[in-house]
Amino acid sequence: MDVSDLSLAPKFIEHFEGLGIESLYPPQAAAVEAGITRGDRVVAAMPTASGKTLVAQLAMLSADGPALYVVPLRALATEKYETFSELPDVSVGIATGDYDAENESFDEDDIVVATSEKVDSAIRNGASWVEAIACVVVDEVHLLNARGRGPTLEVTLAKLRRLVPDQQLVALSATVGNAAEIADWLDAELVRSTWRPIDLRTGVYDDGTVTFDDGGRRTIDPGDDPPTTAMVADVIDDGGQALVFVNSRREAETFARSLGAREFRTAPDVATGIREGATTSTGRALAEAAEGGVGFHHAGLRAEHRSIVEQAFRERDLAVLCATPTLAAGVNVPARRVIVRDHERFTGEGYEPLPVLEVHQMFGRAGRPGLDPYGEAMLVATGVDAAELRERYIGAEPERVESKLDSREALRTHVLATLAGGFAENRSELDDLLSSTFFAHQRDPSELTDLVDEVLSYLDATGMVRRNDGLSATDLGRLVSRVYVDPLTGAAVVEALGTAAAMDRVTTLTVLEIICDTEDMSTQYVRTEEAGRLSEFAMRNAEQFTKPVHDFEGNFQSWLATVKTARILDDWIAGVDPADLDERYGVAPGDVRRLAERAEWLLSATEVIAEHLSDGTGTHRPTDPDSDVEYDTVLERLQETRAALLDVTAE
Ligand code: ADP
Incomplete structure (x- = not known):
């Protein structure tokens, strides 16, 4: 089936043809046959890189009204927003601030890209644009399986169906065992395919040899090097690029640095681009690795650095990228060889094997159509039994998608x-x-x-x-x-505001403590050597905290994480440089941004709750109703703190 055979406006056909998309890939053709351009409900389960984005676009452009594209991750939202914005005469909106409760309007847009949290929030706020949506596309619907976001996605889909019963739904999924069950739930037809635009061989490296699923072998003699280093050098010698998945940020940086020292390629422009404004150790390490043609990619990177790295890799200025699994989840950076070096992840208690689905998504990044003759994905068996590893991941069925709503x-x-x-x-x-x-x-x-x-x-x-x-x-x-907070956060804030309202000294630190001591804040880990200093700080400033520092009930150690997080934010607001924050607290610049965004959301949520309490309409006042509860000072401090935070973050 050719793109020109579709009943699309000529300008769209031209647009796709201009991108080199002339005939549909087989799974795309199957999705069209199943009715995506006729308003039918379809679940398309197809491998990474088999062209799901076009399936989505065909459905959205054929729909009888505005479309909503739901993504699980903000990084993906930006990528899709950029792709859709290139469509001629199509107005695209993006709603990504995960928690923002503000009532944005997308009434004028043809396509809205949003995270599922944002759609949930829009529904909670009664946003009018939601009910006008004619077609909903859900990307990565298998994330129904995810502990945090899965329940939000399923409840949101159930509500959307209530609100707009005749809405078209197209759900895109990785190839999972029970896609039929998802399709059945959604009353949708299932299109299932294992087709890929480029051949993929998967194999396991063990003791100098990679043995592939098709029985082929490749000898890679590591000499004195770690096997992964030799596997990287091997594909570069062949004119390809490598994507190496490791299990932690630190490993990504360390390994990139060691590979960078090999100078596979010289990429001085990339390094210069990164070095400009790179004040932190992460930024410097990235620039240094880039000089040798190597990059790393993880959630601690600044957004600008992340996109420089992705782009440089796509343009082949970088030969290798060392990444944590976040990259496998959808960002389109394929490479001829994918090496899954670490197949276990630290969970806080111990190491656990990665899910098959995740490893397959990493595998799926192998092979650049039009550039590589094939893609190859390899696991590294060091310290484990190669046969066991093969059985677990090669040719194995991914896990079933299971609802996590029972939490x-x-x-x-x-x-x-x-x-x-x-x-x-x-x-x-x-x-x-x-x-x-x-x-x-x-x-x-x-x-x-x-x-x-x-x-x-x-x-x-x-x-x-x-x-x-x-x-x-x-x-x-x-x-x-x-305001989109967990009820636990709501209750904690009500109680803490009551305490703060009766305090003599309410400062920025006080309101930061209130928002950091909630379920919705991800507090910073306290290293053993920090605990003493933090606890001294808390004692010295006890009168500014809502928790009774000298006579603490509950888990003091975990509250110290609250104090640490509040201090980071306090310093950030006071203008402390990211490099100094990194040195003082061991917090990466990407994390400071995320903390600041979260803090801004929680401050505004707390403000709304404080206003409600100060109106006297609050049904729950934890303090004695006869006492002089004065919320105004707290409210003022909240507003000031949020304004200061916005100022710094905007810089
Ligand atoms: P997925 O979302 O399934 O991982 P994408 O939609 O990002 O994959 O598509 C991967 C790549 O394939 C993109 O660069 C896209 O432009 C290209 N592509 C998609 N469909 C076609 C097609 N029918 N013909 C040629 N290239 C295509």
């Missing part, structure tokens, strides 16, 4: 949002909504009953839900849902 965290948030958004006014309506989730499709929905009971009691006890004849969210509950 207290997920239900706490989504039960409140369902009531607050008016999707249910009593228990049976609540159960009804839950019975349209992926969980209910896979399991017996009554398995959720006990957890829902427990969550409702909690929401009642914290003043967010009222249980009388029916069920309803209180004003506080509606606010908490709209």
Whole structure:
């Protein structure tokens, strides 16, 4: 099937042809046959690099109204936004701030790219553009399996279906074992394919030889080098590039540095581009590796550096990229050889094997169509049994996608949002909504009953839900849902604000402590040698904290992480340089940005809650109602802190 055979406006046909897309890849043709351009509901399960983006575009451009493209990661949102923005006369909007509760409008856009959290937030805020959407495309729908975002995705899809019953849905998935089950849940036709635009060989390296799935072998003699280094040098000698997956940021940096010293290629322009403004050790290490034609890629990199690295690799200025698995999740940077050096990940308690699905997504990055004759993906068996590794990952079926909705965290948030958004006014309506989730499709929905009971009691006890004849969210509950925080955060903030309102000295540190001591803040790890200093700092400044430092109840060690995070933000606001923050706290610049964004969101959420309490309409005042509770100072401090944070972050 050719692109020119499609019933698309000529300008779009020209656009695709201009990109070298003339005939459809077989899975794309199958998706068209299944009805993506006729408004039908389709799940397309196809391998990495088999052209899912075009499937999405064909559905969105043929739709009878605006389209919504839902992505799991912000990095992906930007990439898709750029791709769609090149479509002629198509207006594209992007909503990525994961937590932003502001009511943005996309009424004028033809395509909106958004994370699932952002769509959830828009629904909670009653955004009008959501109900106008004619076609929803969900990218990486297999992430229904993910502990954090999966439940948000399934509840959001269930709600969208309630809001706009005749909406078209196209879900794109990696090849997973139970794609049919997902399609069945969504009332969609399944298109399933294992076709790839370029041949892929997969193999395991063991003791000087890579043995491939097709029985072929390649000898790679490492001499005195680590095997992975030899595997990289081998493909570069052959004129290809290598993508090496390792399991931590530090490993990515260290390995890139050691490879950079080999000077596979000289990329002085890339190095100069990175060095400009690179004040941190991460930036300097990246520039140094780039001089030798090597890059690294992980979530601690600054966005500018990340895109320089991706681009330089695509343009072959860099010969090697050492990456953590985040890169495999969708950013389009293929290489002839993919080497999965580490197949285990540290979970906090111990090492666990990577899921098959993740390893297959890494494999999928092998081979650049039009540039490489083939792609090859290799696992490295050092210190493990090669046969076992082969059995686990080569030719093995990926894991089933399983709903993670049966968690207290997920239900706490989504039960409140369902009531607050008016999707249910009593228990049976609540159960009804839950019975349209992926969980209910896979399991017996009554398995959720006990957890829902427990969550409702909690929401009642914290003043967010009222249980009388029916069920309803209180004003506080509606606010908490709209500002998109976990009810635990909402409750913690209400309590801490009450304490702060009665304190003599409320400073920036106070309000930062309030927002950092919540479920929604990801606090910074405290190294053993830091604990003493932090605890001294806390003692010295005890009167500025809402927690009783001298007479602490609960886990003091974990609160020190709160203090550390608050200090990082306090320093950042005061203008301390990222390089100094790195030195003082061991926090990478990319992480400081993320912390700052999170802090900004939590400060604005806390402000909304503080305003509600100071209006006196708050149903829950933890402090004695007769005492002089004065929220104004706290509110002022919150506003000042957020303004200062925005100033610094905008620089
Ligand atoms: P996926 O999202 O499935 O991983 P992409 O949609 O990013 O893959 O497509 C991978 C690459 O293939 C892109 O560079 C895209 O331009 C190209 N491509 C997609 N469809 C075709 C086609 N029918 N003909 C030629 N190239 C195509």
